Amino acid sequence: MNILLTDDQIRFGESVVKFARKELNGELIGGDTEGRFRLDNWKKCSEFGLLSLLCPKTYGGIGEDLMSAIVSLQSLSYGCRDNGLVHAIVTQLCCIVILSLFGSGKQKEKYLKKMANGELIAAQAITEPDAGSDVLAMRTKAEKRDDRFVVSGSKIFISNGPLADVVLVFAATDSSRKMFGGISCFIVEKGDEGFHSGKPLEKMGLRTLQNSELWFEEVVLPPDRLLGKEGHGMMMFNESIEWERVLMGAVHIGTMERVLERCVAYAKSRKQFQQEIGKYQSVSNKIADMKVHLELGKLILYKAGLLKDRKVRAPMEASIAKLFISESLKNSCLDAVQIHGAYGYMREYEIERELRDSIASTIYSGTSEIQRKIISGLLGV
C-alpha cells in the first residue's frame, strides 16, 4: 500500500513500467559497448508522453506536477534498463522546466512544444574544465556589443551535448558582480556560427548517454536569446539544480528497486552448500540494507517533491535526497555484484553495468562532498 501517492499516479506509473519493459530494453549490451544513443527509443518515449511531463499544457505538454513526474521517472527507470537513455530524458525535462519558469512567451512558443515532443533535443551547459564543483568560477563569458551578446568559452561533460539542437548556456556577463548578478543564461542553437560540439566522450558508465565538450567562438546572439533577465543566471542555476537533484533521485530510486528485485530473485534461486544463498546472513543482510535505503530514499525524495509542488523552497531536502539516494544506489549496485558472485562480474548479466552506471550519480548534479557542504552550510555550520 502506498500512502503518499494518488491512484492516478500509481496507475500511470504502472503503464510506464509496462511500456518501458516492452519497448526500451533491446540490444543493451551492444549499445553499452558502442556508446550508442537509441534515438528510436527516444522517439518512443516522446510518443508515450514522457518528454512532455513537465511542459505546461499551453505549450503542448501534459503539465504534470513534480510528484507525478517523480513517479513517472521512478517507473521509467524501474522498467528501462538503459540508464543512459533515462538520464538523457531527465536532462531534457530540466531544460523544459527552466524554459517554462524563466522563458519569455516567444521563447516558450519557439522551443517548448518541439522539446516536449522530442523534435528538439536540449542540453544545459554549466560545467567547465576549471569550474566543476566550483561552478560559479566559470570563464565562459558573454560580452554585450550594442544590443547583442557575444559568447566565448567552452563547456565540458555536457549531457546530450553531441545531439543537442538547443543548449542553455550559463556565462559570465559581468565579472565585477562576481557570482550573484554576474551570471546570465543564453539559448544557443545548433547552427549558430561559432558554436561547435565535440565527439561523445568515452565514459566508464552511462555509455549510451552522450556527453561532450562544447565550444563557443564569439557566438553572436540577438537579445531574444537571453533567457530570463541579465544577471539572473545564478538564481536560475539554483532552481535548475534543485529540480535536477529531485528528478535524478527519482530515476535512481527506480534503478535501486529493479536491482533489489533481481537480487532477491537470485538469492532465492541460487543454491550453494545445498541451500539458497539468501539463507546466509551475509547475503540477506545486504538485501535488507538495500531495502532500507530504498524505502528511506523514497521518503526524502517524496518530501522534496511535495514541498516543491507547494511552491516551498527545498534546497535542504533536495541535497539530502541527492546525497542519500546516489550513495545508496552505488552501494546497492556494489552489493548486487557481490551477491551475484562471478555472474555479477560478467557483462551478460548486466549487473556490472548497473554498477558502472551508478558511480557517476555521486558526482553529477553536485558531488556527495558538495551536498554535505550545502547541508551543513544550511544548518549554519
Place this chain on the structure above:
Amino acid sequence: MEGDVLMKYLVSELASGKNIGTLAPSDDLIEKGIIDSLGIMKLLMFLENEYSLKISDDELTPENFQSHDTILSLIDRKLAGNGTSA
C-alpha cells in the same frame, strides 16, 4: 527593529568567517562575497521563516539582495502586501 534582526543575521551567519570587517547597511553584499550561491539559499530560508514571507522567483533579483537596505526594503514591501520585483 527588523533591520537589527536582519543585520545580526547577515553578520553572524553569512559574513561569519569571511574576513569582511564591519558591515554598513548600504554595503554591497554581492561585491563583498557575503551573498554567494549557498548564501542566497540560507538567506531565503531565513527571510521566509523569520518574517513568514514567500519570496517569488521574480523577486530573486540581484537588485533586491544588493545590500542590507535593499533586503529590508523588500521585506517592508512584502509585509505591506504590495511588494513584487524591484
